[in-house]
Amino acid sequence: MxxxxxxxxxxxxxxxxxxxxxxxxxxxxxxxxxxxxxxxxxxxxxxxxxxxxxxxxxxxxxxxxxxxxxxxxxxxxxxxxxxxxxxxxxxxxxxxxxxxxxxxxxxxTDLRTGAAAGVATKYLARPDAETLGIIGAGKQACTQLMALNEVMDIKEAKVFCRTCSTRTSFAKKATETYGFKVEAVETAEEAVKNADVVVTTTPSRKPLIKADWISPGTHINAMGADAPSKQELETKLLLKSKIIIDSWEQASHSGEINVPVAQKVLKRKDIHAKLGDVIVGNETGREGDEITIFDSTGLAxxxxxxxxxxxxxxxxxxxxxxxxxxx
The missing domain is CATH 3.30.1780.10 (ornithine cyclodeaminase, domain 1)
Structure with a gap:
């Protein structure tokens, strides 16, 4: 044996x-x-x-x-x-x-977290999505880009993180790897404005993305919040979007929605569906030009x-x- x-x-x-x-x-x-x-x-x-x-x-x-x-x-x-x-x-x-x-x-962990955003994007982004905004430029941003490149025909991407040298290095390497332009930008707003798909990969405890920056029809993969009190998206943005989660038990405790849920601003009835239910056809995915958000906590x-x-x-x-x- x-x-x-x-x-x-x-x-x-x-x-x-x-x-x-x-x-x-x-x-x-x-x-x-x-x-x-x-x-x-x-x-x-x-x-x-x-x-x-x-x-x-x-x-x-x-x-x-x-x-x-x-x-x-x-x-x-x-x-x-x-x-x-x-x-x-x-x-x-x-x-x-x-x-x-x-x-x-x-x-x-790195690969399957990137892949989760890839699956969500496949089912929730507009079919013609081709521009990408990335917040964060660490290891997770690398595997997010790797997975999104499998499900999107990316023409252009922008990346922002607080450290100039890190985002510049990420943009240069990604451009060489994938053959489309990846530009390092100086603000989070610049990275996400007019992007078809946005991915956030930071450990932030203060919202980085404002509702006013996001265009109708955008799909957002909120990947960074993975513990209580973490939050990358302004609550106002969550309230105006169609929210898809991986698991209510985990997302309400430690996902992107955990802070507004704890504050009782967001309730379970405000969550549209779990991603698995969209995939198997039990729930609808994107409908028109709405903003969709996938709140990923990572499932065993x-x-x-x-x-x-x-x-x-x-x-x-x-x-x-x-x-x-x-x-």
Whole structure:
């Protein structure tokens, strides 16, 4: 019997493409909408400088089960020379509980979060969307652009973050990688004004995007808010838009909507639908020139379905290291 497969980030990079992750995440949203998933909301441990999240999931039809343990420590890059987000995923055999794999979850988190915005954009943006505004220029902005490029015919993108050198470097590298113009701009307003699709990827606790800056017909992927008190979009913007979430339990606690929900300005009846229900056709998506917002908190099913594909691919190709934990 094989042991537990250990997979590091460099090995995972060779095993999966962003297109495949977008497909996996769409499958994950469908499974969640079809009630094929056992998945309690993520649990948090709050530290002085960051937090740790535990995310378990079981997909009944495919017999995939596992848990992701992921941290968010915003001061890491500058103070500790470590990533803001680091994660480990364990896949288990539901029949026996045997640990089938332990793998780096940092790359999986980056990829599947980008892919979630890709899936939302596929279903909620205008079909002719071709301009993109990006707020934030870190690792998550990179995978957002990678995924959006899979579902949009991007002609032009603008990026803003507070550090001039970071946004300039991001724009230069992205232009070289994708072949369309990515321009670093000096304000958030300049980045989002007249954009067909907007993506926000910051840890901000104060709204960065004002309602007046967003044109009718824009689709927004609000990806940064992932803990209580975080908010990137002005509440006025949320109130005038069609809001699609991944999970009410998580979004109301720690997603983009968490602050106005806590303030009782936004209520559950103001949320249009969950993304999975739009994908399977239980709810409508975009209708005309409305502003749509996808509030993404990240679901454990996205991690488990993606990790399952990585595990099968690794076994097929003989990649990774077997380790016997229970000897």
């Amino acid at each position: 094989p042991g537990t497969l250990l997979l590091k980030q460099s090995e995972i990079k060779e095993l999966i493409s962003m297109k495949e992750v977008v497909d996996s995440v769409e499958t994950a949203f469908k499974a969640y909408a079809q009630r094929d998933v056992q998945m309690p909301p993520k649990e948090y441990l709050f530290f002085q400088e960051g937090d740790l999240r535990i995310m378990p999931c079981y997909v009944r039809s495919t017999e995939e089960a596992g848990v992701k343990c992921v941290n968010v420590h915003p001061h890491n890059p500058l103070e500790k020379q470590l990533p803001t987000v680091m994660a480990v995923i364990e896949l288990v055999n539901p029949e026996t509980g045997f640990p089938m794999a332990v793998m780096d979850g940092t790359l999986v 099913v996205q991690d488990v379905v993606t990790a399952g594909l990585i595990y099968r691919r690794a076994r097929e190709k003989g990649i990774g290291t077997d380790f016997d934990f229970i000897s």
